[in-house]
Amino acid sequence: MDQQPWEWPDEEWQRRVGQVRAGRSLKPATWPGGARSAVALSFDSDHDTNELRDGGISIGRLSWGQYGTRVGIPRILDILRREQIPASFFVPAVAAKLYPDEQRRVIAEGHEIGLHGWIHELNSVLPEAIERDLHLRAADALEAITGTRPVGMRTPSWDFSPATLKIQRELGLIYDSSLMADDDPYELVENGEPTGIVELPVEWIRDDAPYLNMNRFQALRPYTPPPAVLDIFIREFDRAHADGGLFLLTMHPHVITYRSRIFILEDLIRHIKEKAAGSGGGVWFATHEQIARHVAQGLEASL
Amino acid sequence: MDQQPWEWPDEEWQRRVGQVRAGRSLKPATWPGGARSAVALSFDSDHDTNELRDGGISIGRLSWGQYGTRVGIPRILDILRREQIPASFFVPAVAAKLYPDEQRRVIAEGHEIGLHGWIHELNSVLPEAIERDLHLRAADALEAITGTRPVGMRTPSWDFSPATLKIQRELGLIYDSSLMADDDPYELVENGEPTGIVELPVEWIRDDAPYLNMNRFQALRPYTPPPAVLDIFIREFDRAHADGGLFLLTMHPHVITYRSRIFILEDLIRHIKEKAAGSGGGVWFATHEQIARHVAQGLEASL
């Protein structure tokens, strides 16, 4: 395995590419209620776990994490309630254990909580057994706190290991939301075998962090003007609506909710509702679980 | 302690998170004079100390530091005097000793000077005894120069060590302004114990440096258009005003005062004053010390 990639026999790059692939498109012919497109808003409630995962040294970054639970989540939940929109929250187990009341409020207000690792660890650096143990314990922890067992996973940092899909199947999940092979939902294929697992694809383009994140000791800065971020999200939605597809957006309580940024979420929702009203074709706001269950009908239809 | 974070027992991440936490909100019911919101402008007068802290090798960066004292501070003080606005300046002791007349002018014109380390050192890499010694000597140096002992601290680079809060209490400070768990003031809690110390929270979003700083040998560049920086600051203020909260802004003499950037400060002040006049609810411009003393009434009220 010391071969350079350009020395690999064809079988080697075929094997690597084939581990996890996009299979059948699950873009549905119709969305519930005759809607023209679907909108799935998600929030990764990492809170303190990004800093804890890196060793938990920085008091400042831990305080930034606390902002997410203290200011960010309430601000988000208030908007969602006012707008009557369900959403999905992906929560590392350690964040859920730190803030169990937050999780219970999220569930009580009709939203979904999905798996997001134990402490926002990077799966691809872990042995399979440890990755499995962490996902299992995370599922148990979330269920113990909220009374509901998660049915979907977003891998932390979208870092999907060669073992992740196998573990998701063992956990009986119905969807993953960490991969990027399409704009619209598709079925995951593992080493050539269709799995029945729905992929609800993410993209860094449809994520607040790449544009707005800050890391003092890396060269990451919030260089993009916030109105330009809103413009990008609106363009993503507009084409999804025109295509009859899915607009899935990843946000973070510790990124999007600041006083100078929360307008991005508010104006985006206003734009979507105006578009939906104006075009005659409505929009279905749904949790990731609802999206996954709807598009999974395509799995059975084609069997 | 060679454990990976995902191997920690719960007590370990609980302990780390609990070292310094946001406690009671100190957002007041009312601001002095019936103002609807408060504005706290601050300037970190680092001057040559950023380069000295890194070893003092680069003549060019030392000249950049001199710009701060030679051009930046006078330009800022002239604006503040014209606009009749008090502000807070956080000054490393070495910068104060290099430019004592500057500090005396700052105090004479009614502004506050707060602690900002000895030579802009990173607290989190220092043993506690050295960190304590540097803060103590810095307080003595500032008092010797200005005749006034500082009552608040902004840690250099907002790098708050596990010992910083203890040292702040020993120094008898009334506030810190380095952490980020809320938009509005709160009480700091140390290992579960309320401290009576007021936190006036900062954010990289409300700082000129992330958008505009330059480091030749890192990948930091002033990529954000200056009008976009003004737009972000205006949005932060507008919501703070709507919320009846605090708008606290960190600036740097060697960043914000250039001929192409000083309009950001001027136009921001103009916007704030127009908003205050227009909405019927005024704005209280105050030093950090004044803000801290006002919101600290909330500590006693709730005891």
Next chain:
Amino acid sequence: MDQQPWEWPDEEWQRRVGQVRAGRSLKPATWPGGARSAVALSFDSDHDTNELRDGGISIGRLSWGQYGTRVGIPRILDILRREQIPASFFVPAVAAKLYPDEQRRVIAEGHEIGLHGWIHELNSVLPEAIERDLHLRAADALEAITGTRPVGMRTPSWDFSPATLKIQRELGLIYDSSLMADDDPYELVENGEPTGIVELPVEWIRDDAPYLNMNRFQALRPYTPPPAVLDIFIREFDRAHADGGLFLLTMHPHVITYRSRIFILEDLIRHIKEKAAGSGGGVWFATHEQIARHVAQGLEASL
């Protein structure tokens, strides 16, 4: 060779500079059909090979590569067919072997496929014999799949080694498109000797990736607002048209085709066609091969 560059005798930097140089300008007096300028659109169909070249570890980045073939290429080909524009696609052999039907569709629809390395390797780190072997095998692979042997090369990452030009001559190519010494085509000169090889110059300015690319574990983020990218491309075209020159643009299926970005390509084409119609001087849309064959007439004319 342990000398520092400032210790080199003049012969050393002369030798290095002289390896590959821009010679005669091949900007033609006229373009076919009396067009005032020429437009050469190109797409580097890297797909999974960027990640494979780096070891093929990340499942997420492999899924991103699959987006290029699954969503990106069809979206591009649909636009080109609707607009009746021929283009050039540079395809690593491994990408072509993974997706042979895609290459056959590209050729069937009248476009060009050029060489782009074996697995998107960096030429400058390879021994000459290995670089030669990879280019030769890549040419054979592309020909086997499409029935057409490539006549031009774009080096992966525009990483042109001291041996690349020699290998291009051995392969009998008529053009390279990886270097940057002019806005308009020119002849490549090797150690003082004119080669007859046409250079169709690229520039990072006329590339979608610098503005919009993302790398989670580097500090690369899509900070530039997409409308600003369109503005840059339009400015490049407008002056090329005014100069009677060539506008050559490099894009990537996994960068430009997202729902929030594809308008860049669409609006750019609309702008070019409007300009062409409005100014009285038309525009020649052509493949790189067509451009190279046209400007190569300048080689003979001046002999």
Next chain:
Amino acid sequence: MDQQPWEWPDEEWQRRVGQVRAGRSLKPATWPGGARSAVALSFDSDHDTNELRDGGISIGRLSWGQYGTRVGIPRILDILRREQIPASFFVPAVAAKLYPDEQRRVIAEGHEIGLHGWIHELNSVLPEAIERDLHLRAADALEAITGTRPVGMRTPSWDFSPATLKIQRELGLIYDSSLMADDDPYELVENGEPTGIVELPVEWIRDDAPYLNMNRFQALRPYTPPPAVLDIFIREFDRAHADGGLFLLTMHPHVITYRSRIFILEDLIRHIKEKAAGSGGGVWFATHEQIARHVAQGLEASL
């Protein structure tokens, strides 16, 4: 010298800061011809030397360097001739030796050529004797090519060593243009002693490269929209004009002259001329040497 900066005795940081300081302001009471402000445009003609200085490995970056001489310089000289504006070109000796005709045209058209190192080396990593030898040989080389001995220096990468000022004095230069302690000209002070050397201060803000440069293997990208760069330069000029000061701008032939960027220079000149015509107070366009000789009258006046 293994002391950490926070362990230094005061004498150590005083010594470091005092090596090279800004002394008396040389902002003149009036500019020639009664102009209200002065404009000094400069171009650093690095061409291939940035890549040669790094080892001269990349053929692609050498071709980029050739763009500077082949396309960039002629485009700049044409604009300057059309606009009747003199400017200063800072040229590494190796670039001058590679392209001697370019240097002779620059001088013949009334512009200035200043020192810019031997091969764009970093002065601060060189022993003093080597730095001196390179500057001396560079001065001889430029004089041999153009017939005129340079009277000013811009250090490559503005990397000014502790020995640079001493060498500049030995060379009999009248100005440096590499430091940043003011917006307007000042006298350089060496270890407390006024030197009579004029500093014409630069700033990264007034430089095209930070906003627009690209380095494939670093995280440097041209993220800033070109119109935003023009806006920054206009703001810098407007305040300089209002202040009666100097607007000094650093550009690079391999950065500013592309078809999508050259409008920045053209529109800036148009704006300056309109402003000068409109306000009643003219603008003096001058070379760095002319500026330095004019403001140096302030040195004598105050003796």
